[in-house]
Amino acid sequence: MRRRAVVVAGTVAVGLALVAVGAFLALAGAPRPRADGPGAFGAVVVLLGLCVAGWKLWRRPDGPAVSPAPWWEADEFVSDPPEAAPADQRISGTAMVEHVESAAARARDGAPIAESLDPVREPLRTALVDALVRGGRDPDDVRDDLTAGTWTDDPVAAAVLDEAVTPADRPFRARVRAWLFPEQAVRRRSARAMAAVGAATDEALPAVVGQRAPRSVPVLAPTVDDLRRAADGSLQRSVDGALTRREFAGAERERADGDRRADETGPVDRSESPTDVAGDWSDVGPEVSD
Numbered sequence: 001m002r003r004r005a006v007v008v009a010g011t012v013a014v015g016l017a018l019v020a021v022g023a024f025l026a027l028a029g030a031p032r033p034r035a036d037g038p039g040a041f042g043a044v045v046v047l048l049g050l051c052v053a054g055w056k057l058w059r060r061p062d063g064p065a066v067s068p069a070p071w072w073e074a075d076e077f078v079s080d081p082p083e084a085a086p087a088d089q090r091i092s093g094t095a096m097v098e099h100v101e102s103a104a105a106r107a108r109d110g111a112p113i114a115e116s117l118d119p120v121r122e123p124l125r126t127a128l129v130d131a132l133v134r135g136g137r138d139p140d141d142v143r144d145d146l147t148a149g150t151w152t153d154d155p156v157a158a159a160v161l162d163e164a165v166t167p168a169d170r171p172f173r174a175r176v177r178a179w180l181f182p183e184q185a186v187r188r189r190s191a192r193a194m195a196a197v198g199a200a201t202d203e204a205l206p207a208v209v210g211q212r213a214p215r216s217v218p219v220l221a222p223t224v225d226d227l228r229r230a231a232d233g234s235l236q237r238s239v240d241g242a243l244t245r246r247e248f249a250g251a252e253r254e255r256a257d258g259d260r261r262a263d264e265t266g267p268v269d270r271s272e273s274p275t276d277v278a279g280d281w282s283d284v285g286p287e288v289s290d
Helices: 002-029 039-058 094-108 118-134 139-148 155-161 172-180 182-204 248-264
Strands: 227-229 235-237
Touching: 094 118, 094 182, 118 139, 118 155, 118 182, 155 182, 172 182
Parallel strands: none
Antiparallel strands: 227 235
16 A cells, blocks of 8 residues: 555656656757747647556556456366365465464554554564463563564564564664565564474474484376465475474574665665475475474
8 A cells, every 4th residue: 555655656756757858858848839839839739648648547447348267167178276275185384374364464454564463473482482482481581582572583573473572673664665565564574473483482492203204105296286375475385294304493494694784784685585385395395383
């Protein structure tokens, strides 16, 4: 919403400025028109033509004048997209996706970023406390660490999980970006919080027995139909959800570190980041670190 408003306002302002400058230059440098010339009538016609052209470009192409799609809705070829994943297979982080989408919807509706993160905060706090307590920590000590923000070295993630933690000072460019794109800011901070929680729980919980055991048969890479987008934006397998993939937590931490460096210094080149692709599926299953 904010981005659209800023773009529209900027476009209108630039257009009015260019029209004013052009009119001034034309009136100041042009010779006096002849009495039999087009005069004001011609200028009005040109202006009306520009208005009609702008309206045609701005309006949505709907109505009976628009040609219908060359296929019909019951056609088997377009009944399901070719990349559709099985809906009956749940993967790790499926429930968390709903919380992230709820937080993003709040940001789109104009809520402050701190309030928009409320749907994400409680499930992440619960998961972190349960994991650390199962790892041998005292519940009161864990809650004290959450309040102080000392359970992680990422101040953004600490502020997401507890409102009492003072957010870190962000550069002016990062604050402007968060104001223009609040939904992206909510998703980015949620991803950093999930990565930090995943790292903390991996350190607290023991490794799964046989997790790194060699496979006796080769494993093929998953097809596009077997992949689904997880809460943090990464691709995961939507089949055989009982398998674990905790090795992906290292890649999540790498992405969180990259986001932190981007906030402090500027954008980071992610061309070599493994989080935007399906990853190495030769010896692991779907990810459960969320």
